[in-house]
Amino acid sequence: MDRNGPADPQPQRQHLHPEKEIRVTEPHPDDPGPVDPDMPTRRLIVTRGSRIKAKKLVWWELGLILQYAINLLAAREGKGKSTVASSWAARETRNGGTVLWIGTEESRESAIVTRLIAAGADMDKVIFVDVQTDLGTGALVFPLDLNAIEDVIREHNVTMVFLDPAKAVVPPGFSGNDDIAVRQYLEPIAALADRCKVTIIGLAHFGKRDGADSGQLMLGSVAWSQVARCVLSIAEDPDTGTRVLTNTKANYAGTDRSVEFRIVSTTVDTDDGPTEIGSVEWLGDTTVDARDLLAGDAHDDDAGERTAAEHWLEDYLTANGPTPSKVVKTEAAKEKISEATLKRAKKKLGVIDESSGFPRTSTWQLPSRLTASQATPVTQDREPTEPTGPDQPKQDEPTEPEPQSAHANMSEPTGDPTGPSPATMPARQFSKPARNRHRTISGKPISSYPTCIVCSKPVVAGQGDRHLSCGKDEAAS
Structure with a gap:
């Protein structure tokens, strides 16, 4: 220095x-x-x-619910999320465990408790928690009340916690669309689950759009599904009227397990007299995957609709030449082709969209036959378009050890449940027959349309036994 x-x-x-x-x-x-x-x-x-000592995975329900972690149960509105959760809560109490239910969306007396009773819960093993303030009774807020909840869990030997919904205890100003905010909310809860050896199940909502990726379907940030160890998706099977529950995030399981169930009406006695409420009847394992049902008909009927729309649009513009887009849309609507499907067909065909005049008029025309392979569609539509196809499911390979049985080395009581559950129901010994779908175009069976003698696809625009475009190509050859 x-x-x-x-x-x-x-x-x-x-x-x-x-x-x-x-x-x-x-x-x-x-x-x-x-x-x-x-x-x-x-x-x-x-x-x-x-x-670091390696530990085996412990399943509360084999291939579906992982112990000492956050599991999300997601479905669209009215598909039975709370009813399924109540079935699991009842099973836990019958096995000797204690359940903490944190719910904010439904009445505790007329919905939550009634549904638990219908599922056969031991109500002495179910606890609810309220917050007392100077202004009266308040709501729990995480992470503000997380330490106090940990004390409750330890004092009452809580083994399972339900958050109905998963956003039930978010802090003021919380944004469910913010990845960082979601992680800051969920990660301390996940640490609590591991520290206190408690299984947490949060309920989440799917949006109305179709798709096979549960992470993308879930309202809010994808961090909801990323932080959760398992995401259980519910969908209704339109062919049977039953519902299917699938572990759509099975990173820790060797296979994606699916279980079929239905909601049945159950009578519950109350101080005001008997009342009816839904409860779960488990039907056992199934080969149907909830992701296929959530994706809708995007893989078959919708694909047929799009192909039919492409043929109709190509035939229409071949016969009429450049046409104002407003006229094309009006004529397509007469054929029961939605505007979203028409736009996808327009993009697929490379239709040229030009605007001119005052007021400006949009005109559609097919690209030149000689330059169709190089033409770039010019789109000047200002209205939003719908998704162009189903979300693709994630193909995450398992990176964890082979799953262990949920009925071995469990720290919680393991008494036999008194009612049916996925674990006690035997797997089905037969495969479910393939669904017999009837494809339709414009509301009519596809078999009712003539088949083009050139391309063997249906002719839907009344052009006879071949598409105009196919006939033109045949003549040119």
Whole structure:
């Protein structure tokens, strides 16, 4: 160090404590230091992999619900999320566990409790928690009340927590569309589940759009499904009227398990007299996947509709030449072709969209036969378009050890449940027959249309035994 000059900045030093393997990092000279002088020094703790004991996965319900973690149960409105959750809660109480139910969307007396009773729950094993403030009774807020909830869990030996919905205890100003905010909300809850050895099931909502990716269907950020260890999706099978529950995020399971069930009416005696409410009747494992049902008919009927729309639009513009888009849309509507399907057909065919005149008029025309393969469609529509196809399901390969049975080495009571559940129902010994779908175009069976003698596809625009475009191609050849 030069006595007449400033001291050279000292390099950052690290002291290794062998007995604890803790690295204490001294602050850099340019580091202003903590705002609070009493704030403890930040330390980096190094742990060798050989010192970490591997633990096996424990399933509460094999292939569906992972213990000591966050599991999400998602469906569209009215498909039985709360009813299924009540069935699981009742099963846990019958097995000797204690359930904490945190619900904000329904009446505790007329819906939540009644549904639990219908499912056969031991109501002495179900607890609810309210917040008392100077202004009266308030609602729980995480992470503000997380430490207090941990005390409740330990005091009452809670083994399972239901959040109905998963957003029931979000803080004020919380945005469910913000990835960072969702992670900051869920990750402390996930740590609580592991620390207290409690299984958490949160209920989530799907939007109305069709798609096979449950993470994209879920309202809000994809972080909801990313932080959860399992995502259980419910969909209704239109062929049978039953419902299918599938683990659509099965990173920790060897296979995607699906279970079929139906909602049945159950009578519950109340102080006001008997009342009817739905309960679950489990039917056993099934080969039907909820993702296929959530995707709608995008893989078959909708594809046929789009192909038919492409033929109709090509025939129409071949016969009429450049046509105002408003006229094309009007004529398509007469054929029961939706505007969204028409736009997809327009894009697929590379239809040229030009605007001219005052007021400006949009005109559609087919690209030149010689340049069709290089033509770039010019689209000037200002209205939003619908999704162009179903979401593709994630193909995550399992990265964890083989799943273990839910009925071995469980720390919670494992008494036999008194009612049916997916675990106690035997897997079906037969495969469900393929669904017999009847494809229609414009509301009529596809078999009612003549088949084009050139391309063997249906002719839907009244052009006889061949499409105009096919006839033109045949003549040119």
